[in-house]
Amino acid sequence: MKIHEYQAKELLKSYAIPIQDGVTIEDLAQAEAALDQVNEELGAEQYVIKAQVHAGGRGKGGGVKFSPSRESALENITNILGMTLVTPQTGAEGRLVKKVMVAQALDIAKEFYAAITLDRAKGMDVFMVSSEGGVEIEEVAKTSPEKIVKEWVVPGFGLRPFQGRRLAAALGLEGPAARQAVGMFQKLYTLYRELDCSIVEINPLIVTDQGDLVALDAKINFDDNALYLHKDVADLRDLDEEDPSEVEAGAFNLNYIKLDGTVGCMVNGAGLAMATMDIIKQRGGSPANFLDVGGGANVETVKNGFRIILSDPNVKAVLINIFGGIVRCDRIANGIIEAVKVLDLNVPVVVRLAGTNADIAKELLANSGVDLISADSFEDAAVKVVEAAAGN
């Protein structure tokens, strides 16, 4: 799960990690009061107006504006709030900005990068810092990987102070600044671990002209599997930032991701669902979605799956690919028949059922009177659905 910068900063603050602070608003009418508050409580006379969307690269898309005066801050709030922000991560359609953070402007002496995530290969969390802050870290990793310094956290031991000192030294910090950094890094790791984060990224982590370390930006993602342990974190979810059909699918325990093709897919199992998308592409089509109906697929899940797939106007044909192991194909077939009768289909549907009770299922479909295209194999199914989509 992703959260906004302002929410991530609130969490950092609750762990006593210094942040660039501010006030987040949703309505232009709140702008004057927000500026007053940032001015009075934080002593700011210059501001940074920051669009709050779940996508990186906001600055490049014009969603982050330094504002040297109250007037320019107001102007930037007016421009950014309600804009459609296009960044390298939003896709061409962009993202509507519904919230902006009115933040204090700080004098930046140095910019660093700091992040914690899981190193899957090592099976340990890794704390990374770089003296090259404020830029795309992927670029740094590619062009000068030696500038990213890493410390791995031994499971159960936390980030040790000596590791924090090594990270601080790698950033060239000395004296009080180094001590401040060690404390901050340990708190950051504590936050990451206690809240079951999948990533905590501070980019940039700055040193101000006054010599203080401050998180100027913050990105925190959470492990979905652990949200049941953290209700307060789960409450930070912003459904406005997610695709409505994906949210709806989630409510039915369906794993759905919308893509931009024309062939809708309904598959049981994530691996087979990905492979189904792949073969559609290889046969000249383009998948409209990823949809895993899971191991417990029944009449209801099939019906809901259909409805969600068909809510996408780009879908020209649907492929149902089920390999029944524990799931019985005859039950899936009944679900398909019922769904087709209820939903008033206007696109061709190709069905491929294999595994447990596949023969019974094929007979059910054949005798049902519903209009379906039956496929015998994975290959056959892909060819038929791509053809059907092209012809529709």
Next chain:
Amino acid sequence: MAILVDKNSRIIVQGITGSEGSFHAEQCLEYAGNVVGGVTPGKGGQTALDGKVPVFNSCAEAREKVGANVSLIFVPPPFAADAIMEAAAAGIELIVCVTEGIPVAQMVEVKAFVDQTGSRFVGPNCPGVLTPEGAKVGIMPGFIAKKGSIGVISKSGTLTYEAVDQLVKQGYGQSTCVGIGGDPIIGTTMKDLLDLFEHDEETEAIVMIGEIGGSMEIEAAKFAKANVSKPVIGFIAGQTAPPGRRMGHAGAIVSGADESAAAKKKLMAECGVHVVESPADIGRTVRDALKHVKIGVEL
């Protein structure tokens, strides 16, 4: 022979009194008759599966009383990490965890714990292990597999069934099929299994089904190049997956250039792995890879 499990395995099911656990325990018992008990803390002394097997309070007790050496775990996510550690502490040799949804941070600690013991751990969030005509330790449908000489390693469930089905249609049975799971942290890796299959006399070739995300397939391919003499056939699911989106499995997410399907396939090919382009061609690619090999002898 086969690997990991066979008809001599003595299997217990942790969580056998739950609905999932009892359903699948019954299937495993039916398949090869080697489920010897179950574990549910507080329910020791009862029986499960209509009186067919005893229930114990702990893995240690099951090990002592019925000589359990394999454990299959269906315990719900909040208790699964503890269940795995309990099995390892009791000296269970092979632990297979089917449970989906265990927090990653807990798995990091579990893995570190299990690594300190002599136990081998498969999963979590996996379909388990199947040695045709030998043992079923998990949820794979036994009827699709046939006894034979192809080792199967996979991150996925149903895609494994698809692969096994294609193998059978080409006339190839399997020595053992292992679903390793698609989570970011898993116990037994592709590389570990390549090593086991390489040293298994019954296995003639190895099918490796991976997906986007992580670097396990790349490490396995490099290992195969240096250490595996048998043909390795590899497929990567998720060629069409957009970066940054989690494709069902918690681990199936492209977060760097090296984690894409294209990058993995390229490196696998460079390491001598027979790369399968279309998921419909897994069986055919095995046949092509084995056309110069007959019963383990180069023609």
